[in-house]
Amino acid sequence: MALKRIVSGMRPTGKLHLGHLHGALKNWVDLQNDGAYECFYFVADWHALTSDYAETGEIGDNIIDMVIDWLSVGLDPAKSTLFIQSNIKEHAELFLLLTMITPLSWLERNPTYKEMKEELTSKDLSNFGFLGYPVLQAADIIMYKAYGVPVGVDQVPHIELTREIARRFNFLYREIFPAPEPLLTQVPKLLGIDGRKMSKSYDNSIFMSDTGDVLKQKVAAMFTDPQRQRRKDPGRPELCNVFTLHELYTAPEKTGELAGQCRSAGIGCTDCKKILGTNIQNGMNLIHERQAYYRNHLQEVRDIIADGDIRATAVARKTMDEVRVAMKISYGL
Numbered sequence: 267m268a269l270k271r272i273v274s275g276m277r278p279t280g281k282l283h284l285g286h287l288h289g290a291l292k293n294w295v296d297l298q299n300d301g302a303y304e305c306f307y308f309v310a311d312w313h314a315l316t317s318d319y320a321e322t323g324e325i326g327d328n329i330i331d332m333v334i335d336w337l338s339v340g341l342d343p344a345k346s347t348l349f350i351q352s353n354i355k356e357h358a359e360l361f362l363l364l365t366m367i368t369p370l371s372w373l374e375r376n377p378t379y380k381e382m383k384e385e386l387t388s389k390d391l392s393n394f395g396f397l398g399y400p401v402l403q404a405a406d407i408i409m410y411k412a413y414g415v416p417v418g419v420d421q422v423p424h425i426e427l428t429r430e431i432a433r434r435f436n437f438l439y440r441e442i443f444p445a446p447e448p449l450l451t452q453v454p455k456l457l458g459i460d461g462r463k464m465s466k467s468y469d470n471s472i473f474m475s476d477t478g479d480v481l482k483q484k485v486a487a488m489f490t491d492p493q494r495q496r497r498k499d500p501g502r503p504e505l506c507n508v509f510t511l512h513e514l515y516t517a518p519e520k521t522g523e524l525a526g527q528c529r530s531a532g533i534g535c536t537d538c539k540k541i542l543g544t545n546i547q548n549g550m551n552l553i554h555e556r557q558a559y560y561r562n563h564l565q566e567v568r569d570i571i572a573d574g575d576i577r578a579t580a581v582a583r584k585t586m587d588e589v590r591v592a593m594k595i596s597y598g599l
């Protein structure tokens with residue numbers, strides 16, 4: 267049976283944190299290993315430019331750090347095509363062509379656009395590229411005629427827009443593009459150390475590369491059940507972010523025991539966190555070994571990207587040939 271193609275991208279934010287690991291990467295690896303899918307995963311570096319156009323100096327390092335983390339969690343270049351968006355210039359061409367058929371009103375009503383513009387007041391986001399963000403994303407996805415796009419719920423409006431743009435292309439020219447499905451992952455809600463969403467910009471992340479004292483200190487600093495102020499107060503594990511992590515890193519029998527001890531105030535938060543720190547360290551051991559390996563073998567990482575770029579380019583060229591013919595802009599001149 268033909269494999270179903272999956273496409274997903276991530277902006278190059280540098281070292282990844284546990285939110286990326288449990289929210290996206292584990293799912294990417296599962297899809298890769300499922301056997302039913304052909305996976306294309308790429309670094310969305312042009313998307314980073316739509317908001318960070320003024321600070322571009324770190325993007326290169328961020329790309330390599332991120333790809334190292336991808337490889338370390340088990341994304342396997344023998345199974346998945348791993349590439350960098352900006353190395354496939356066809357993304358820019360398809361983006362340009364799609365901008366011609368995308369009504370402005372579709373972009374202006376995009377909830378993510380409105381929210382980000384209101385929230386990120388520190389940056390001037392009144393640029394054309396930022397408004398066009400979802401059109402570039404649509405190009406990324408339909409270029410590979412993806413059947414599915416694994417994303418978090420926040421990205422669903424973008425996939426909806428991609429579907430509408432694909433349908434519009436098919437209607438105006440010729441039926442070339444399947445409308446991709448969002449593949450939503452059921453993920454635990456992992457918060458940062460301070461109880462807000464885990465994000466590099468909030469400085470509240472536990473990174474996939476954190477080990478030893480750094481890791482212990484971060485876990486020790488984590489917010490817990492706010493009602494558990496004193497050691498003798500009973501706690502509510504279901505409201506505690508530390509416990510959410512126990513469910514990911516601690517054996518189920520032990521997790522159940524800890525929940526009981528938390529509720530009866532039989533264990534203090536300090537001890538509960540110590541156990542968690544040790545378990546994260548152990549659970550991340552293999553990932554840490556691979557991170558160290560790739561940091562010492564950067565050329566291998568570059569070669570993996572170059573190979574992925576070649577594979578992606580082959581598909582992208584073919585799609586663009588079809589697109590130009592369908593649009594009757596292949597003039598033969």
Ligand code: TRP
Nearest residue numbers: 273274275276277310313403406
């Ligand atoms: N917008 C996505 C995000 O912020 C990144 C992205 C860019 C993407 N292009 C994509 C995701 C194509 C899936 C498919 O997470």
Ligand code: SF4
Nearest residue numbers: 501506508528535538
């Ligand atoms: Fe959270 Fe553990 Fe404290 Fe309970 S004992 S509130 S689960 S840190």
